[in-house]
Amino acid sequence: MNTQKPRKVSEKLLLGPGPTPVESRVLRALSEPTLGHLDKDFIAIMDETRKLLQYVFQTDNELTVAMSGTGSAGMETACVNMIERGDKVIICSHGVFGERMIDVANRCGAEVVKVAAPMGKPIDPEDVRKAIKSNPDAKIIGIVHAETSTGVLQPLDDITKAAHEAGMHMIVDAVTSLGGVEVPVDRLSLDMVYSGSQKCLGCPPGLAPVTVGPKAVDRIKRRTHKVQSWYLDLTMIMRYWGEERFYHHTAPVNMIYGLNEALRIIAEEGLENRWLRHRKNAEALWAGLEGLGLKLLVDKEYRLPSLTSVLVPEGVDEVAVRKELMNEYSIEIGAGLGDLKGKILRIGLMGSGSRKENIVLFLAALGNVLRKQGFNADIGGALQAVEKVLS
Amino acid sequence: MNTQKPRKVSEKLLLGPGPTPVESRVLRALSEPTLGHLDKDFIAIMDETRKLLQYVFQTDNELTVAMSGTGSAGMETACVNMIERGDKVIICSHGVFGERMIDVANRCGAEVVKVAAPMGKPIDPEDVRKAIKSNPDAKIIGIVHAETSTGVLQPLDDITKAAHEAGMHMIVDAVTSLGGVEVPVDRLSLDMVYSGSQKCLGCPPGLAPVTVGPKAVDRIKRRTHKVQSWYLDLTMIMRYWGEERFYHHTAPVNMIYGLNEALRIIAEEGLENRWLRHRKNAEALWAGLEGLGLKLLVDKEYRLPSLTSVLVPEGVDEVAVRKELMNEYSIEIGAGLGDLKGKILRIGLMGSGSRKENIVLFLAALGNVLRKQGFNADIGGALQAVEKVLS
Numbered sequence: 001m002n003t004q005k006p007r008k009v010s011e012k013l014l015l016g017p018g019p020t021p022v023e024s025r026v027l028r029a030l031s032e033p034t035l036g037h038l039d040k041d042f043i044a045i046m047d048e049t050r051k052l053l054q055y056v057f058q059t060d061n062e063l064t065v066a067m068s069g070t071g072s073a074g075m076e077t078a079c080v081n082m083i084e085r086g087d088k089v090i091i092c093s094h095g096v097f098g099e100r101m102i103d104v105a106n107r108c109g110a111e112v113v114k115v116a117a118p119m120g121k122p123i124d125p126e127d128v129r130k131a132i133k134s135n136p137d138a139k140i141i142g143i144v145h146a147e148t149s150t151g152v153l154q155p156l157d158d159i160t161k162a163a164h165e166a167g168m169h170m171i172v173d174a175v176t177s178l179g180g181v182e183v184p185v186d187r188l189s190l191d192m193v194y195s196g197s198q199k200c201l202g203c204p205p206g207l208a209p210v211t212v213g214p215k216a217v218d219r220i221k222r223r224t225h226k227v228q229s230w231y232l233d234l235t236m237i238m239r240y241w242g243e244e245r246f247y248h249h250t251a252p253v254n255m256i257y258g259l260n261e262a263l264r265i266i267a268e269e270g271l272e273n274r275w276l277r278h279r280k281n282a283e284a285l286w287a288g289l290e291g292l293g294l295k296l297l298v299d300k301e302y303r304l305p306s307l308t309s310v311l312v313p314e315g316v317d318e319v320a321v322r323k324e325l326m327n328e329y330s331i332e333i334g335a336g337l338g339d340l341k342g343k344i345l346r347i348g349l350m351g352s353g354s355r356k357e358n359i360v361l362f363l364a365a366l367g368n369v370l371r372k373q374g375f376n377a378d379i380g381g382a383l384q385a386v387e388k389v390l391s
Numbered sequence: 392m393n394t395q396k397p398r399k400v401s402e403k404l405l406l407g408p409g410p411t412p413v414e415s416r417v418l419r420a421l422s423e424p425t426l427g428h429l430d431k432d433f434i435a436i437m438d439e440t441r442k443l444l445q446y447v448f449q450t451d452n453e454l455t456v457a458m459s460g461t462g463s464a465g466m467e468t469a470c471v472n473m474i475e476r477g478d479k480v481i482i483c484s485h486g487v488f489g490e491r492m493i494d495v496a497n498r499c500g501a502e503v504v505k506v507a508a509p510m511g512k513p514i515d516p517e518d519v520r521k522a523i524k525s526n527p528d529a530k531i532i533g534i535v536h537a538e539t540s541t542g543v544l545q546p547l548d549d550i551t552k553a554a555h556e557a558g559m560h561m562i563v564d565a566v567t568s569l570g571g572v573e574v575p576v577d578r579l580s581l582d583m584v585y586s587g588s589q590k591c592l593g594c595p596p597g598l599a600p601v602t603v604g605p606k607a608v609d610r611i612k613r614r615t616h617k618v619q620s621w622y623l624d625l626t627m628i629m630r631y632w633g634e635e636r637f638y639h640h641t642a643p644v645n646m647i648y649g650l651n652e653a654l655r656i657i658a659e660e661g662l663e664n665r666w667l668r669h670r671k672n673a674e675a676l677w678a679g680l681e682g683l684g685l686k687l688l689v690d691k692e693y694r695l696p697s698l699t700s701v702l703v704p705e706g707v708d709e710v711a712v713r714k715e716l717m718n719e720y721s722i723e724i725g726a727g728l729g730d731l732k733g734k735i736l737r738i739g740l741m742g743s744g745s746r747k748e749n750i751v752l753f754l755a756a757l758g759n760v761l762r763k764q765g766f767n768a769d770i771g772g773a774l775q776a777v778e779k780v781l782s
Contacts, residue, residue, distance in 0.1 A: 007651060008432045009423040019644060022425045030645055031418040032400040034410050034595045036723045041399045068597065069460050069622060072640040076622045104621045198641055204425045206459065206597060206643030228619055230495045231460060231467045247728075249463040250589055252597030253410060254421055255646065260398060332427045337638075 071196025074208030085109030202351030462587025465599030476500030593742030
């Protein structure tokens with residue numbers, strides 16, 4: 001086979017829904033020499049990584065690990081471990097990832113009760129309360145904290161309170177919030193929370209951080225049937241990440257180095273500083289997009305700092321916009337998913353990607369591209385609006 | 392948090408059952424800039440990686456992909472896609488990984504018929520024929536080609552012939568053979584074969600190459616129920632790796648770079664040359680171990696070139712042997728698993744690890760360690776035996 005051509009991996013500015021920019025420190029960590037998965041030096045790295053994950057999850061949960069798969073494996077981990085065939089679960093869906101959770105739960109044999117909100121809106125806690133009332137036999141409520149398909153940040157306080165009052169467990173998808181937005185695991189006693197390495201954590205895709213609260217651990221230990229996934233079975237994985245170091249599967253050693261380095265960067269910045277930076281830069285982006293003359297999908301109150309959805313103005317070809325941003329400026333942003341396909345663009349400002357120069361470059365580039373398409377974007381106004389927020 | 396201490400990742404010589412030594416070219420590839428999982432440059436890398444996987448699998452199977460998990464995720468991929476609840480499957484078990492396949496198949500709701508052989512022996516095709524005869528309603532035969540827990544290379548020709556004559560499909564675990572030993576996917580029309588990146592392929596752990604033959608693809612397409620794992624559902628994943636590029640989950644981009652580079656190295660060496668190198672060096676290791684005065688677990692006819700099991704001589708503390716090899720020589724080898732715990736040591740010569748200098752260093756080191764434990768190892772004799780094989 002002819003493999004003489006070098007791999008073409010030119011630098012792109014990743015401002016889509018993920019993966020997000022990975023700092024060179026993290027990339028370098030990936031290429032450290034591979035150790036055995038039971039090597040004592042690697043075990044030390046796992047231990048530190050677990051402590052750092054507890055820090056970003058703001059939790060003391062002992063069962064806090066990185067699953068050996070991407071964010072979707074995190075979702076599946078939550079479902080296969082928490083659900084037994086025939087269990088009734090309430091799943092809140094306000095976007096593609098809520099729908100995915102329903103699909104995954106169904107495959108676990110769950111009887112799913114769906115609580116829906118339109119894409120771009122958060123779930124109404126009142127609707128959840130009603131569902132709980134009509135389904136007192138439900139065991140679990142699943143919800144997406146940061147809906148990557150819309151850019152909605154779902155408030156969790158009321159819904160969690162209602163769930164716990166009814167003796168139900170909370171499964172929370174924090175794929176696009178962890179490390180960029182507060183995920184109040186211990187403050188709200190969230191029972192099972194998962195994320196992905198390639199969003200606000202600033203690591204390449206391939207790992208799914210998961211944290212499991214004490215009541216969820218009890219539930220899992222009391223299961224009457226084995227977890228349907230051997231690979232994601234936390235009853236075994238807790239023995240590998242725990243004192244026992246029981247061999248389960250071969251951990252993705254080099255990916256763990258990368259996550260370890262990415263988490264160190266977060267600890268150095270400080271989690272609160274990081275949330276503030278994501279919030280401030282998101283506000284600048286929002287002001288800038290509105291300055292260009294665009295409209296945002298989500299009401300300000302529920303906007304996710306890490307991912308912003310902007311409506312495609314009438315007459316503008318969104319495929320051409322994304323193509324030109326890539327071809328002319330090497331900027332990647334995301335398309336709409338599901339019912340929002342063709343209707344929105346999704347802009348991620350996550351991890352090291354959340355910085356002023358990216359916002360300014362992106363708005364200028366987007367303004368230019370829109371003008372070519374006949375949309376009279378006010379680039380000057382947009383940049384002025386950014387300055388106003390960030391000054 | 393104090394994260395000022397550098398990560399301790401000193402070089403170790405990985406001569407265990409995996410992970411195996413990773414060449415610096417592959418480590419460097421891991422740290423290339425992260426691209427979007429739908430970026431055209433990344434798609435080109437995926438396409439090349441698929442072609443290279445077809446080459447190492449010796450197959451034209453279009454559905455040849457790298458699953459986003461470790462080798463065990465490959466096993467689970469095979470089972471969840473091929474098995475529906477209530478299906479009867481025959482699983483051959485001659486070690487820990489055969490037992491694992493039974494566990495995974497049970498979790499898929501299979502009715503498992505077990506055909507066993509003692510650890511260290513291969514499965515007898517006659518036993519499989521009998522099982523087929525008594526279970527004509529079985530749909531699938533699962534078998535481990537390279538049993539990592541014992542070092543047995545399972546002949547596949549007769550068993551595959553019997554399976555196909557009965558209209559059954561073959562699931563084959565090639566975790567520790569692919570890239571080091573012939574895996575005759577198309578020659579035998581093996582239906583579903585999986586492997587892991589961290590063995591003979593010489594890549595870090597984290598990916599599971601899988602290839603699916605046309606009859607297995609038919610079977611999967613004709614399923615009456617959804618695959619129980621969303622994450623490993625090939626009916627969706629084939630749409631991402633195929634022309635359509637349908638978004639499923641975010642591929643572990645940087646790990647794919649690493650696998651791509653590891654496969655390029657294999658293509659440059661040539662698959663047949665690589666098999667020959669693994670075979671020749673394994674024979675040298677076997678001769679050397681016997682030269683030291685040790686006995687091997689597996690009869691020569693069924694020995695796996697990539698992994699060798701040697702019996703721990705009476706009076707020798709195998710834990711101390713492994714500890715001293717690590718502390719004094721930075722060499723990692725593997726312990727026995729399951730019933731062979733404490734009874735054998737497992738030595739892997741895989742990928743770039745399969746080379747003369749590693750054999751000589753290892754035998755000299757092992758000889759020294761054994762002598763300290765009162766076992767009169769003939770180091771000179773061992774090295775002479777190695778020279779004889781390799782000259």
